[in-house]
Amino acid sequence: MKTGSQRNAVASESANEAELHGITELAREYGISLRAIRFYEDKGLLAPRRINGGRAYTRRDRVRLGLILRGKAVGMSLAEIEHILSLYGEHGEGRGRQLDYLVGRIDEAMAELASRKRHIEDMLADLAEARAQFKREMAAKRRTKKA
Amino acid sequence: MKTGSQRNAVASESANEAELHGITELAREYGISLRAIRFYEDKGLLAPRRINGGRAYTRRDRVRLGLILRGKAVGMSLAEIEHILSLYGEHGEGRGRQLDYLVGRIDEAMAELASRKRHIEDMLADLAEARAQFKREMAAKRRTKKA
DNA sequence: GCCGGTGGTTACGTTAACGTCAACATATTG
DNA sequence: CAATATGTTGACGTTAACGTAACCACCGGC
Structure with a gap:
C-alpha cells in the first residue's frame, strides 16, 4: 500500500x-x-x-x-x-453507553489485573526464597571445602 | 483409589x-x-x-x-x-546440578516475572486514567443537567 | 514487458491445553 | 450379586492464536 x-x-x-x-x-x-x-x-x-x-x-x-x-x-x-x-x-458507539457502567467494567478489569499482580508477587517471593536457600547451601559448601 | x-x-x-x-x-x-x-x-x-x-x-x-x-x-x-x-x-537429580547455575535460572525467571508485573502496572495505570476521565465526564454531565 | 515489492484473500496446518467419551478394572455397599 | 463410586488408559474433538502456502492485483523501474 x-x-x-x-x-x-x-x-x-x-x-x-x-x-x-x-x-x-x-x-x-x-x-x-x-x-x-x-x-x-x-x-x-x-x-x-x-x-x-x-x-x-x-x-x-x-x-x-x-x-x-x-x-x-x-x-x-x-x-x-x-x-x-x-x-x-469510542464510548460513543451505540450512543450513550452509561458512564457509570463503563466505570464498573473498568473496576472489574482492574481487580482482575490486581489479582494477577498479587500472584506474580507471590511467585517472586517464592523464587526469592528458593534463591536464598541455594545461596545458603553454596556458602555451606564453600566452608566445607575450605575446612 | x-x-x-x-x-x-x-x-x-x-x-x-x-x-x-x-x-x-x-x-x-x-x-x-x-x-x-x-x-x-x-x-x-x-x-x-x-x-x-x-x-x-x-x-x-x-x-x-x-x-x-x-x-x-x-x-x-x-x-x-x-x-x-x-x-x-529435587535439585539433586542428575547429581550435583551446580547451585550457581540454579540461582542463575531463578534470576532469569524472576526478571521475566518482574517484566510482567511492570506490564500489569502499566495497564492498571492506563485503566485508572480512563476511569478518571469517565468520572470527569460524569461530573460534567451532572452539572449540565443541574443547570 | 517482465520483475520485485507490497498488499489482499481464502484455505489448510499446527500447537497448546484440555474436554469428552468409550471401555474396562476394582471395591464397597445395599 | 448388581449397582455405584473411583480409578485407568486410549482416542478423538475443540478452542485459541496464529503460521504457511497458494494465488491475485497494483505500482515503480530497468
Whole structure:
C-alpha cells in the first residue's frame, strides 16, 4: 500500500491524521507478523480504515495494537483484551453507553489485573526464597571445602 | 483409589508421608478436572507415586500443583511453568546440578516475572486514567443537567 | 514487458491445553 | 450379586492464536 505516499490521494479528510501507516510498517514497528495483525482485525480488535483496498492505520490503531500486545504479555486472551479495549474505544458507539457502567467494567478489569499482580508477587517471593536457600547451601559448601 | 485408607497396605515406606491423596481429592481441592491433573502429569509437571495402579499424591505434589495453577493464573504456559518447577524440585537429580547455575535460572525467571508485573502496572495505570476521565465526564454531565 | 515489492484473500496446518467419551478394572455397599 | 463410586488408559474433538502456502492485483523501474 505504501500509505505514507502514493497510490491515490484520498484528498480532504478534514486534514487530520497526518500519519497513516501500512501494515508492514506496523508489523515491523511492533515486531509481529502481518498475519497476526490481520488476525486481530478478524477478531475485531483492530479496525483500520481502507484506502484503495489496503489497510491504513492511524495513531489510535497503533495505540490499540500496543494495548493488545501488552495484554498478551501479561497473559490475557484476545477475548479478554477485546473486552478491555471496548472500555477505551469510542464510548460513543451505540450512543450513550452509561458512564457509570463503563466505570464498573473498568473496576472489574482492574481487580482482575490486581489479582494477577498479587500472584506474580507471590511467585517472586517464592523464587526469592528458593534463591536464598541455594545461596545458603553454596556458602555451606564453600566452608566445607575450605575446612 | 481412596488413598487415605485401604485397597492394600503398602506397609513400611519409612513411616513418612502420612497423608497421601487421590486424584479426585486433589481435583476438588484445587477446583480443576481430573483430566487436567493427568494432563500435567503427561507433560511431566507432576509425578505422583503409584499405588496399585492408582495415583497417590503427597504434600510435595500438592505444592507443585499449586505452583502450576499460580503459574497459569499469571499467564505462563505449561512449558514455562515446567521450567520454573525444575528450579525447585529435587535439585539433586542428575547429581550435583551446580547451585550457581540454579540461582542463575531463578534470576532469569524472576526478571521475566518482574517484566510482567511492570506490564500489569502499566495497564492498571492506563485503566485508572480512563476511569478518571469517565468520572470527569460524569461530573460534567451532572452539572449540565443541574443547570 | 517482465520483475520485485507490497498488499489482499481464502484455505489448510499446527500447537497448546484440555474436554469428552468409550471401555474396562476394582471395591464397597445395599 | 448388581449397582455405584473411583480409578485407568486410549482416542478423538475443540478452542485459541496464529503460521504457511497458494494465488491475485497494483505500482515503480530497468
